[in-house]
Amino acid sequence: MSHINKKRKHEGSRTSPSHKFRDGPNSNSRQSPAIPTPLVQDGLLPPLPSIGDQYRGDVFTHPSSAGSSHASYDRLEFLGDAYLELIASQLIFERLPDLSAGRMSQVRESIVKNETIGQYSVLYGLDRQLKDSNRLRNESPNAWLKIKGDVFEAYVAAVVLSHADGFSVAKKWLTQLWEPKLEAVSAKPAPSTKSKEELARKILGKDVKVIYTDEREPVIHYGQGTETYSIGVYLTGWGWENQYLGSGKGLSRVAAGQAAAAAALENHPLIDEIVAKRAAFYAAKKNQNGAAQAQQDAEK
Numbered sequence: 150m151s152h153i154n155k156k157r158k159h160e161g162s163r164t165s166p167s168h169k170f171r172d173g174p175n176s177n178s179r180q181s182p183a184i185p186t187p188l189v190q191d192g193l194l195p196p197l198p199s200i201g202d203q204y205r206g207d208v209f210t211h212p213s214s215a216g217s218s219h220a221s222y223d224r225l226e227f228l229g230d231a232y233l234e235l236i237a238s239q240l241i242f243e244r245l246p247d248l249s250a251g252r253m254s255q256v257r258e259s260i261v262k263n264e265t266i267g268q269y270s271v272l273y274g275l276d277r278q279l280k281d282s283n284r285l286r287n288e289s290p291n292a293w294l295k296i297k298g299d300v301f302e303a304y305v306a307a308v309v310l311s312h313a314d315g316f317s318v319a320k321k322w323l324t325q326l327w328e329p330k331l332e333a334v335s336a337k338p339a340p341s342t343k344s345k346e347e348l349a350r351k352i353l354g355k356d357v358k359v360i361y362t363d364e365r366e367p368v369i370h371y372g373q374g375t376e377t378y379s380i381g382v383y384l385t386g387w388g389w390e391n392q393y394l395g396s397g398k399g400l401s402r403v404a405a406g407q408a409a410a411a412a413a414l415e416n417h418p419l420i421d422e423i424v425a426k427r428a429a430f431y432a433a434k435k436n437q438n439g440a441a442q443a444q445q446d447a448e449k
Contacts, residue, residue: 195325204307214280222303229306233261236320251400263298270297344410352423357386361406380405382413387426
């Protein structure tokens with residue numbers, strides 16, 4: 150993503166360009182049809198909108214393969230980044246009316262982050278259309294992930310610029326693409342406020358420790374007065390040493406801890422194995438105590 154995205158985690162909002170203020174496509178410009186992929190043909194992905202031929206070269210040119218930023222995806226990526234944020238914000242606002250502003254920011258980040266849109270690039274085969282693709286794949290994993298995210302953002306901008314109603318075309322496509330993720334957010338119940346108690350009841354014991362720790366610095370959403378906390382929960386005991394159980398996010402450390410505990414409770418089969426070891430330990434101890442008591446009674 151662009152340098153703006155590097156600051157995204159520290160920004161709650163920013164001004165995105167209105168779709169009214171864009172260069173309209175040439176009515177006589179040619180558009181190349183999108184290359185179909187098996188997932189599109191099978192109906193598992195919405196069809197990739199076409200883009201004008203005048204944008205195709207730039208969309209699939211990394212800055213290192215171009216003589217200048219005007220001959221690469223840099224400028225389109227800058228614009229596409231803003232359109233993604235705007236469309237995601239509108240969609241979340243419309244589809245998830247019960248979410249707080251802070252939670253909406255979390256959901257938006259989850260659907261526009263490089264890990265998500267980079268995967269879309271792979272599913273649509275956009276990464277394979279990059280010039281010097283084989284060379285770029287040898288970059289570090291983080292650099293290659295960013296490149297895949299960048300080309301997706303550039304493609305979004307090209308879609309908007311290539312159609313008379315480009316913003317609507319892009320929004321319809323992205324809505325279909327993000328629908329499963331938004332449905333999952335809508336269907337997923339909020340973490341129980343007693344998840345930590347339930348986790349403790351299931352796995353704690355003598356000399357057993359369950360530790361909650363910050364996984365990273367809180368993300369500050371400027372302009373909204375909120376912060377997002379990320380907490381991880383770890384187990385030491387029952388044969389495990391500092392074993393990771395799960396992670397959670399929330400608008401407070403308490404909420405993030407509850408979310409982490411809820412994730413740990415769903416971490417199958419690991420949590421089942423821990424519970425079974427604990428149960429076996431106490432069953433053996435009970436039998437041992439019963440045998441000792443029987444021996445004492447016999448000696449009376």
